[in-house]
Amino acid sequence: MRKLSLLLSSLLLGWTLACGGGSNTPSSTPLIPAKGLVYTDPTGTGWRLVKDASSTGTRIVLNLVGPSGLKTRGAGFNLQAPTTVRFGKFVTDDRVTTGLPILDTGVYSLLNHDPRDLGHEPIPNDPLEPRLLAGGVKKGNLLTVGIFQKDRYQSAKESGQALCRIALEFDPAVGLNAGDKLGLVITKSGYLAEDIGELTVHPTLEKTEKGRLVPMPIAVGTLSAN
């Protein structure tokens, strides 16, 4: 995984140089101020960021999609973007998830009330129950997002579908030109596997080993201004 990110970093460097070089060289096409963003999906059937239909010309919404047939209990990744593009947030109708840079697509089971009450009268669901869905934008425009099931008793979910969503937004203030490439680099990623050890409440060495995130590459398409 580390190798992959290094590789992508070098690629990015190459693009940036090419781009910069291009703009310095007199060209037949004049520079046109960009009005939006365009994203081309990556190829392949592994983990990938795929454009969602809700995308617009200035806001690209990307779905995290996993390989078909792989069952997982959650995933997370860090995505580095140039400072010339903004990560967007999602407005939802609940106070718990609104304003986050990640949107739950409803595949993973995020809710499960306090098991101390199991066996007694159940407590009605709390609409504000804490969920393992969060993210932020760290220094240097590094997006970090994650979505995880809260209880090991909940079954793992099929990954070959949109597991969560992120968004990238065009910033008219930074002066991008049409055609500028905006390199996106996954710097860290992992999923929680289906097998996290036996379904008991006792911590064991086996559970400790199986409870670690499994690193995976995530293919990212190309983002550019237009």
Added chain:
Amino acid sequence: MRRPLPHPVSALVLALALGSGSLVAAPAPQLDRATLAVHRAQQPQRIIQAQAHFASLRAQFGLGEGDAFVARHAFTNPEGEAIVRLEQTHDGHRVWGGQAVAHVLPEGGIRTITTSVRTSVALQGEPQLSGDRALRIALAHLAPKGPMKDAPQVERVVFPAQFLGGLASKLDGTGRPVLDRSMSVTAKLDAPYVWAYEVRTRLHNREDGTKELTYLIDGNTGKILRIQDMVQHLEPAQGSGTGFYRGAVTLNTTLANDGTYLLMDTTRGTRTNQFVSGYQADPSATGWSPDIPALQVWFHQNDSDGNYTWMDGLFQTPVGVTTWGDGLPFTAWGQEGGINGQTVGVDAMSAMTTTWDFYKNIFGRDGMDGQGTAVAANVLNNFASPSWDSRDNASWSTWGQYIDLGAGSYPANPKGFQSMADLDVIAHEMTHGVTNPSQSHYWVNSAGYEEAGLNEAVSDFFAQMVKAYSTRTPGEDSVIPDTDGADWQIGKNVGHGTPLRWLDKPSLDERSVDGWFDGIKYMDGHFSAGPLNRAFYFLANGASSTPGSASYSPYLPGGMTGIGNDAAARIIYKAITEFLVGDGTGTITFQRVREACEQAAWYKGYYSEGTPAVRNAFAAANIGDAHNQTTPRTQVRFADFRHDDYIESTHFSDYSTRQVFPKGETVVPRITVLNNSNTAVTWSLGGPSMFNGADQNISKGGVINADGSWTTPNVMAWHSITATSQADPKQFAEGRVFLIGMDTDMDGEVDALDMAGVSVSWYLWGALNPAHSVFEAPLVDDDDVAFFVDAMKSTWPVK
């Protein structure tokens, strides 16, 4: 509707000063007894008037037919006004923290205080949980090991979301604030009002010690919304008879049926005391009964090793013996009721009667609650456990109207106290009964609220007044003299020469502060009381203009002249009983105390251009500007807590907890400098609330840069940073945060992938890795989930 303040007190003050110009020149005269009696006789009609008046105001507060104001308490003040406290109800249920105060004037008008009116109360449906279920949830949290002192009380209420609890702290053995998870609340709410149950519990047994906790339980989700400790302590946790302190005194005692005497004064108190209601009547021998209203002194029955037996006794002399006590320090363990133990009883009874008479003769107040309820004391508490030490403490029980007094651990413990039954300690505790007279009428006393400092300062101040009163010229019972009886210290005697607190210069205790600052609420109330104690002292005694003098204040370098004990006490008493009526929400700030005192001073004839004493006394404690000050003071404040990148207060929360940050990461606080064009601040680590005994550096963690960006230390704990104005270095603000461990995969980077650790350890019987709990606790639960997500949101918000 988050913080409805339709009629702030400041506006009220202004209205009085401007709208009634003629009154400024001639404040309401003190009425003679006969006129006052006429007004008292009209109190019942005036209560009805007050209720009707608030009913007519409902629309203005967005309230409707289902909303009402029910009178709960009333008295007639020396100016002949009926002061009526009303509780707000919605569909017949109390609105928690909702109340109104009406001053029905003799000439017919009504002045209102509406800061605590909760506006636009609306709820959907009925609560899904029963009161019984709420009770069981509260008891599951309380987890009593022994029997309840008496049956818990459950009341269905409307709970305003703005009063949702938050993180709580307590002081560890070294005096350092640590997170108190058992008193912390992590629930969130997304409606301004919810149905809830208030569950009031009381424990007093060998296994649990003494606890009085009140819970607010969400009526739909069963979540704990707020936990309130109802016991008021003197000192934060660490911990013709002859009295030891009082010497020879005369006492009112009671001749029992069997010829013995009881340390019980039936001449004071007309309503029975709740604390003694749990004890069985003794009709066959003494005739004692809990139904007899009387001041009375009980003792903790210890064994010969000094271990509390969880039995208590009423002091009693043998048949025909009318002398009490031997005047010696207590040593007779196991014989607490004997002549040596009686010495403590004599001290207590003498102090209780002095305090009772002080309030009666000076303010016409009938008992602590103003309704004649008798007060009890229970002395020689020698209970000590690793988590709680009662020996060097004293407390007031709002529910029981009783004082619990420690036996003192001195001289076995050279740093401990002697018997806690001294006059200023008892007057301090009984004053808590004046300011906290009922379960719905009290001031919050926990760290996190400026109001806690008010609570303690008022008790400290009136303890001084009671001491001054106790040295009055015999017969001059209606004036508080300016004698040395008030030494402006608390606990000099119990501390065998070293006071617990100084009112004239609170910082002498090396814990308290002398001036207000943004963030003072994080301090324990006994220490945040400093600025108010100082303001009260200045008001009575004046401030010096000589730097270096104990009564010099850099906030008022020119000094001021005091107005004397009696005038100061009357102003403060009027302010606390008529304008600062407690509603249990903790929202009273020091600025509001100043405004209330200014208003009270006007009544008493001290509010005019010639007597700016109140303004200057508060200004000298950095609470507002001095009289005639033309340029307002510079103020430093942490940014509005509703922004994304702030360091937030625990309370008045906007439904969420945002004062949680990751340890070992860089966060960016934001600061506001008011009233100065030079907004530059100097950043530093730590803050006044983070006192840590000898080692001042433990709490000064991490690295802070000139721009305020702060790389937090790698320690899970409370930490503070301070921003000091460069233009006026006397002005600063402290921001406090709780740092949690979030790097669950221990790769040196906190990110959203770390949530996986929380996920896999959630509710195992022990985390797979200690790093999976943000609290480094054995169990990972929803608190970890909530804190992890909140800290991510507040540290790296998406713009």
